[in-house]
Amino acid sequence: MTTADTITLALSKGRIFEETLPLLKAAGIEVTEDPEKSRKLILPTNRPDVRVVLVRATDVPTYVEHGGADLGVAGKDVLLEHEGQGLYQPLDLNIARCRMSVAVRADFDYAGVVKQGSRIRVATKYVNIARDHFANKGVHVDIIKLYGSMELAPLTGLADAIVDLVSTGNTLKANKLVEVEPIMDISSRLVVNQASLKLKREPIRQLIAAFESAIPKN
Numbered sequence: 001m002t003t004a005d006t007i008t009l010a011l012s013k014g015r016i017f018e019e020t021l022p023l024l025k026a027a028g029i030e031v032t033e034d035p036e037k038s039r040k041l042i043l044p045t046n047r048p049d050v051r052v053v054l055v056r057a058t059d060v061p062t063y064v065e066h067g068g069a070d071l072g073v074a075g076k077d078v079l080l081e082h083e084g085q086g087l088y089q090p091l092d093l094n095i096a097r098c099r100m101s102v103a104v105r106a107d108f109d110y111a112g113v114v115k116q117g118s119r120i121r122v123a124t125k126y127v128n129i130a131r132d133h134f135a136n137k138g139v140h141v142d143i144i145k146l147y148g149s150m151e152l153a154p155l156t157g158l159a160d161a162i163v164d165l166v167s168t169g170n171t172l173k174a175n176k177l178v179e180v181e182p183i184m185d186i187s188s189r190l191v192v193n194q195a196s197l198k199l200k201r202e203p204i205r206q207l208i209a210a211f212e213s214a215i216p217k218n
Helices: 015-026 057-065 076-082 110-116 127-137 152-156 170-174 194-199 201-214
Strands: 007-011 042-044 050-054 071-075 087-092 098-105 120-124 141-145 161-166 177-186 188-193
Touching: 007 015, 007 057, 007 201, 015 071, 015 188, 015 201, 057 071, 057 076, 057 087, 057 188, 071 076, 076 087, 076 127, 076 177, 076 188, 087 194, 087 201, 098 152, 110 177, 120 127, 127 141, 127 161, 127 177, 152 161, 161 177, 170 177, 188 194, 188 201, 194 201
Parallel strands: 007 050, 007 071, 120 141, 120 161
Antiparallel strands: 042 050, 071 188, 087 188, 098 161, 098 177
């Protein structure tokens, strides 16, 4: 079977991969190798016409947009930062749910500083989301882009606040930070390459329908 006949699904390791497995199973697809035990970046499935490629979460939209994959699963946060150019987003899969929030040190008077109109420094890897949020509020900010360990920024004085994903809030508590403002709820979406949707219309439509029927309702 040629690559032209194969459907390639881009996934990232971890929570998104694990929570996508039941949706794949509903479509009659099972990944036949464990990504945590295999060094392979392209994983076979029980169907010869479907394969899974493992990429960084932030790269999923790029692979799908440029045809490295026909479909992918990516968080709303990643898609907003990518700006979703050239991607068809047929489904909110309602998986890998969390929220994007503003957090600060417990002793930082965020509400007071915002009310005074002071300029604040915000550390985040979600630059577009943070910039849009504070612009809509009319709050003046300096954005500092970081790629990890956001919680360190307020603790070291690098920033006054962070914008980051929050799930349980335990990491914030462990670092004496508090969530002061939710920005948006986040879940993962199915994204499809627009050319693939035309060239492989029927098998992709079948996958979309199977995914839709298996979306968690809670």
